Amino acid sequence: MKNRVRKTALRVMACAAAAMLALTGCASSTDGSSAANTSGSSTQSNTAAENGSSADNTAGNKIQISFWHSMSGANQEVLDSIVADFNASQDQYEVVAENQGSYDESTGKFFSMANGDGSADIIQIGEQNLQSMVDSGMVQSVSALIEKYDFDDSDLLEQAVNFYTVDGTLYVMPFNCSSPVVYYNAQLFKDAGYEEFPTTFEGITEAAEKIAESGSSVMPVGMYAYGYALDQMVTNMGGYIINNENGRSDRATEVTYQEQITTIYNWIKDLQDKGLLLNYGSDGTNTLSGFTQQQIGMYIASSAGARNVIDTCDFEVGIAMLPVPEGTEAQGVYAGGGALCVAAGIDEATEAGVMEFFQYVTSPEVQATWAAGTGYYPICNGAYETESMLATYEEYPQLKVSADQLLNSKVNSITAGPLLSQLPQLRTDLVAALESVFNGGDVDAAVEEAVRSTNAAIESANQGVA
Amino acid sequence: MEYVHAPLHTVEAAPAVQKKRLPLWIIYLLPSMLIFLIFTFYPFVKTLVTSFFATTNTGALTQFIDIQNYVTLFTDPKYLQNLGNTFLYLLLTVPLTVIFALLLAVLSCSNLPGMGIFRTIFSSTMGISVAAGSVFWNLLFHPTAGLLNHIVTAFGSKPVGWLTDANCALLSVSAVSIWMNLGFSYLVLMGGLKNIDDAHYESVEIVGGGFFYRLFKVTIPLISPSLFFVFTTALIGAFQSFGLIDMLTAGGPNNSTNLLVYRLYKDAFVNFRIGSASAQGVVLFLLILLVSQLQTKLTERLVTYQ
Numbered sequence: 159m160k161n162r163v164r165k166t167a168l169r170v171m172a173c174a175a176a177a178m179l180a181l182t183g184c185a186s187s188t189d190g191s192s193a194a195n196t197s198g199s200s201t202q203s204n205t206a207a208e209n210g211s212s213a214d215n216t217a218g219n220k221i222q223i224s225f226w227h228s229m230s231g232a233n234q235e236v237l238d239s240i241v242a243d244f245n246a247s248q249d250q251y252e253v254v255a256e257n258q259g260s261y262d263e264s265t266g267k268f269f270s271m272a273n274g275d276g277s278a279d280i281i282q283i284g285e286q287n288l289q290s291m292v293d294s295g296m297v298q299s300v301s302a303l304i305e306k307y308d309f310d311d312s313d314l315l316e317q318a319v320n321f322y323t324v325d326g327t328l329y330v331m332p333f334n335c336s337s338p339v340v341y342y343n344a345q346l347f348k349d350a351g352y353e354e355f356p357t358t359f360e361g362i363t364e365a366a367e368k369i370a371e372s373g374s375s376v377m378p379v380g381m382y383a384y385g386y387a388l389d390q391m392v393t394n395m396g397g398y399i400i401n402n403e404n405g406r407s408d409r410a411t412e413v414t415y416q417e418q419i420t421t422i423y424n425w426i427k428d429l430q431d432k433g434l435l436l437n438y439g440s441d442g443t444n445t446l447s448g449f450t451q452q453q454i455g456m457y458i459a460s461s462a463g464a465r466n467v468i469d470t471c472d473f474e475v476g477i478a479m480l481p482v483p484e485g486t487e488a489q490g491v492y493a494g495g496g497a498l499c500v501a502a503g504i505d506e507a508t509e510a511g512v513m514e515f516f517q518y519v520t521s522p523e524v525q526a527t528w529a530a531g532t533g534y535y536p537i538c539n540g541a542y543e544t545e546s547m548l549a550t551y552e553e554y555p556q557l558k559v560s561a562d563q564l565l566n567s568k569v570n571s572i573t574a575g576p577l578l579s580q581l582p583q584l585r586t587d588l589v590a591a592l593e594s595v596f597n598g599g600d601v602d603a604a605v606e607e608a609v610r611s612t613n614a615a616i617e618s619a620n621q622g623v624a
Numbered sequence: 625m626e627y628v629h630a631p632l633h634t635v636e637a638a639p640a641v642q643k644k645r646l647p648l649w650i651i652y653l654l655p656s657m658l659i660f661l662i663f664t665f666y667p668f669v670k671t672l673v674t675s676f677f678a679t680t681n682t683g684a685l686t687q688f689i690d691i692q693n694y695v696t697l698f699t700d701p702k703y704l705q706n707l708g709n710t711f712l713y714l715l716l717t718v719p720l721t722v723i724f725a726l727l728l729a730v731l732s733c734s735n736l737p738g739m740g741i742f743r744t745i746f747s748s749t750m751g752i753s754v755a756a757g758s759v760f761w762n763l764l765f766h767p768t769a770g771l772l773n774h775i776v777t778a779f780g781s782k783p784v785g786w787l788t789d790a791n792c793a794l795l796s797v798s799a800v801s802i803w804m805n806l807g808f809s810y811l812v813l814m815g816g817l818k819n820i821d822d823a824h825y826e827s828v829e830i831v832g833g834g835f836f837y838r839l840f841k842v843t844i845p846l847i848s849p850s851l852f853f854v855f856t857t858a859l860i861g862a863f864q865s866f867g868l869i870d871m872l873t874a875g876g877p878n879n880s881t882n883l884l885v886y887r888l889y890k891d892a893f894v895n896f897r898i899g900s901a902s903a904q905g906v907v908l909f910l911l912i913l914l915v916s917q918l919q920t921k922l923t924e925r926l927v928t929y930q
Contacts, residue, residue, distance in 0.1 A: 266893040269682045290896055294682045377768075383876070436767065439788035440876045444766050453768035579681060583895045586875075593877035597790040611702055618696060619897055622678035622686050 220252040223511045226268065226278035228261045228496070229334075232466045236531035244518045251511035253280075261287055261496065262582060268501075269294060279504050280512055282333065285321065285494040286386075286581040289405070292324055293579055293623060297499040300516075301327040307513040313538045314520070317567050318493040321575045329499075331516050332537040334462070334528070336495035337480075338387035339560045341449060341467060342456035344476035346376055355478035357488075359425040362456075362481055366434040369455060379429055380454025382438040382445040383592040385585025386494060387458045387480075392418040393573060394480045396489045399584070400616075405577035409620060412613045413584060416605055421483055423592065423601045430596065437596040440589050461560035462495065464533030468556060477556035479563045490567020492575025495534060526550070535561035583615040668909070674902035681896035693903035702879055703887065703904075709794060710863065710883045714915075716798040717805070718858045724802065725809035725854065730843065733817045743814065750807035758871030761800045762787075765872070787873050790880040797881050801868055805861065809854045816850030817843065848927040855923065856916060863912050884908050 229237045234257060241255045258264035261284030271277035273296055283291055291297050304311050311319075311328065318332035342355055350368040366378035389399050397418035400410035429435040436454060438445040446463075448454045450471050458480070459467075468475045482488045498519075500512055518524060522540030529536045530550035535557075541547055542561070551558040567573050578584065590611075591604040675693055677685040697703050732742045749757070764771050765786035773783040786796045824842050833841065844851070866885045869875060875882035875890070888908065892901035 262894045266896070269896070272682070290681050293680065296682070437785070437788055438767055439785070439793075440874055441762075441787070444762070447766065448768045451769055580895060580897075586890065586894075589876065590878050593788075593790070596788065597878060599878070607701075611700070614696065614700065615895065615897065618678075618693075618900055619681070619895070621689070622680050622897075622899060 221250065221507050221511050223251055223253045223280065223508055223515060224276075224278045225253050225255045225280045225282075225515075226258040226264050227255055227282040228257065228259065228264050228284070229282075230257060233462065233532045236528060240519065240524055240528060243524075244515060247518070248514070251514055253511075253515055265290060268296065272296070273501055273503055277501065279501050279508050280515070281499045281501065282496050283330065283499055284496055285492070285575065286585065288322065288324070288330065288497075289577050289579040289581070291499055292329060296502055297330070298502045299324075299327050299329050300331050300500060301329070303500065303509065303513055304328065307510065309513055309517065313522075313540050315493070315537045315539060315564075316569055317490075317564055317573065318497075318537045320569050320573065321493040322497055323574075324577065330497040331500075331520065332493065333498045333519060334496040334532070334534040335493045335537050335564065336460050336462040336534050337491040337493070337560065337564055338384065338390050338458055339461045339464070339563060340456055340458050340478040340480065341464075342476045342478060343376070343449070343452065344474040346374065346378075346452075346455045347476070349374075355476055357479070357481055358484045359421075359481050360484045363425070363429060363432070363434070366429060366455075367432070370432075370434055374455075376452055376455050377434070377436040378455045379435040380438060380445055380448050380457040381426065381435055382442055382457070382459075383440045383589040383596070384442065384458065385588045386460065388419065388422065388588045388592065389415065389576065389581075389585065390491045390494065391422055391480055393492055393575065394488050394490065395421070395482055395486050396572060398572060399576040400578050403571040404574055406571050406574055409623070410576070410578050411616060411620065413609055413616075416609060419588065419591075419608075420601060420605050423595050423604065425483070426592070427595050427601055437593075439596075440593065460495075461533050461535070461557075461563075464557055464560060465531060465554065466533070468554060475556060477559045479559065489570075490573050491563055492567075492573050493537075493564060494575065522547075529557070529561075530554075533557060533560065535564060578616070580612065580615045580619050584612045587611045587615075671902045671905045674899060675906050677899050679898040679902075681898070683898040689899075693899050694907070696900065697903055697907065702882075705879055706882050706884055706887045709879075709881065712794060713798060713801075713865065713883060714859065714862045716795070717801045717862050718855065720798075721802050721805045721809055721858050722851065722854055725806055725813050726844075726851070728806070728810050729813040729817055730839065733814065747807045747811045747814075749804055750811065752804070752807075754804065754867035755871060757800065757804050758868055762872060765796060788877055790877045793873055793877055793881045797868055797872055800872065801862070801865060804868070805858060809858060812850050812854050813847060816847030820846045845928050849929060852923055852927045856919065859916060859919060860912060863908070863915070884911075 225241070227234075227237060238255060241253050245252050256278075258267055258278075258281075261282070264281060265283060265287045268278060268281050281297070303309070314328075314332060315335070318335055319328055322328055322330050322332055340355065346369060347355060347365060350365060350372060352365055352368075356362050356365050362379070369376065369378040392399050392415045395418045398404050398414045401412050401414050402408040402410050404410070426435065430437070436448075438448060442459055445454070445457050445459065446467065449457055450467075452473065461477070464477060479488065480491065498516065500509075504512070519528075520538055522536070522538055522544050523546070525536035525538055525541035526544040526547035528534060529541065530546065536542060536547065542565075576584075587608040591608040594604040594607075595601055674683065674685065676688060676690055678687045678689050678692075679685055728746045732739055732746060752760075763769075767773065767783065767785060767788060770786070772786060776782075776784055785792060787793050820843065824846065825838065828838050828842055831837075864885050865883055866889060869881055869883055869886045870889075873881040875886050884904065885908065888901050888904040891897045891904065
């Protein structure tokens, strides 16, 4: 008897435990961001602590402006010091900056908060989150505020304005612009007879062959599947990434990158078949450490961390613009990176403070400091003429290269860049396709599968648009 | 309770008091019921409802599309691959975790001096967070600078793409997962072993049984409740693996380590297709329910309670 009771009790408990655990998995899909919370939490508590103490010190009746961002490591330090300088510069507002994890995680949390208490007044987003933010209706267009507060937007970089303009109005405030660039070991390429880095796919393959022939132990090309770089390369080759002119003339319904991406994958496959390329999966950090330890000669990554890469390596790092196939004219890149959104429905006083903060962070001096400390490039023309920026470019000419890649970009609907709520999905699919190529898969089949998967996601997402 | 108290009151007052009083069991259950209702039951119902709708990216329901979310899921070769990956991952991790934990527990169960050190070491992975463990293994797996590839190349073999080779990645992640979960399972089984009365082993001595006789005829039957518990939690834990995948491979290369929960997370919190993610939540719930029921049914007979 006792046996049976215990037995049933244990069974009930086991099933209950199973159901509970299962349900928590479902629960987070509707109301929580428990999973998304974890990765940013350590840095978050740091800044929260710092900000907490400074808030206590200055107390008084300053209006607090909550600013969620996604800068970490060295870039976060630079951002924190800019925010501290702003707070010290005036006595009306206080910006409280908090790291909320990656752009995608931060956006997810912002949606979950539904503009309630404790949510952000300003949230930094990546270019891939722009359409999602617009769709959510939880942020307001910055151009209305620009008019209302007589904000001088004439100096903003036209390429950045081009990307962040939705339906004819500037939707968010550009802040940190970057684009993917080629990082290379300058000495290695010099030894192979290259003073200038090649600008074409064919040129890079040839250089890689020469390095391999010279008996160097360094693998000439390292690469990780990086979605942002892949769609920027499509743009650079003059292709629309998605239909309806990159989603600018009407809501995009399917991808249109097939021709360009096939060329790119074929180039990569050729490098790999010749034994000139080592893949790091989709792990950018591992690729960077492979590069700094001179195990690979070049790789493609965002310019955002350029300053850090140059300082870390004990050899000369070169930066070059994204390559194109021979005979194709490089169009340039779209102004990716990050920008600042303003939450909808904030009160007048906070609104004024937000614009005051925007005025400060988009000023030439601050943008020059920001660009010099990170690898982002300034989003106002004035910054490029400041003494500090010129001095930085003198000391780090590489940073000038990545800025030029954007500054020389044509301004048209191709380089306006993609406007798509499923841009993260599009990139995930491009990454999976490239990983398939890395693993010896057929290029056409990989592209076909990526196209199918992304188009299905776009269709499903568009179905839900109110 | 009421029954006991009733005689203490006057005859007239008794029925009135009885009516007013809440049955005591409700009060005892209330806190846990409330938590269950608010944090588990309500979200579950909402998830179920959402799964039949097209949604905006913030989760608002826009149009009823009956089972279309489910149809899309089960016609998506990537999702079917995720299902396959998840089951493969279960098969790779659950039995091995339990077998290794049992082996270590049996080996370190004796009271020889210094055994405490081994017990500490074997259970130490319990004290390591998934994030820290992943960072550590990521360094070991590094394609060019990792220790594992240094060892492999020292033996004259070609470097292995531990996490970048589509054929190898799930095995690598499974190995880390076994390592991570070993500590907990070990500890539970150890507790079970310590509860076995020495008299049983003395009887074995008298009969003259060897190590395997002891293991299969005495130890395993007597710790079968602990084994059952470890199996169930390992199974559910494996179904819900997230941290390792996120930190080590992000579901790559080419979808080969993308498990159900990770896919759900990406669709819900990165791509904001809430309707589809809800459908995936429901599918996952049904799967776990089914598999754990099945497991209970199959192993029930093998579990003996003292």
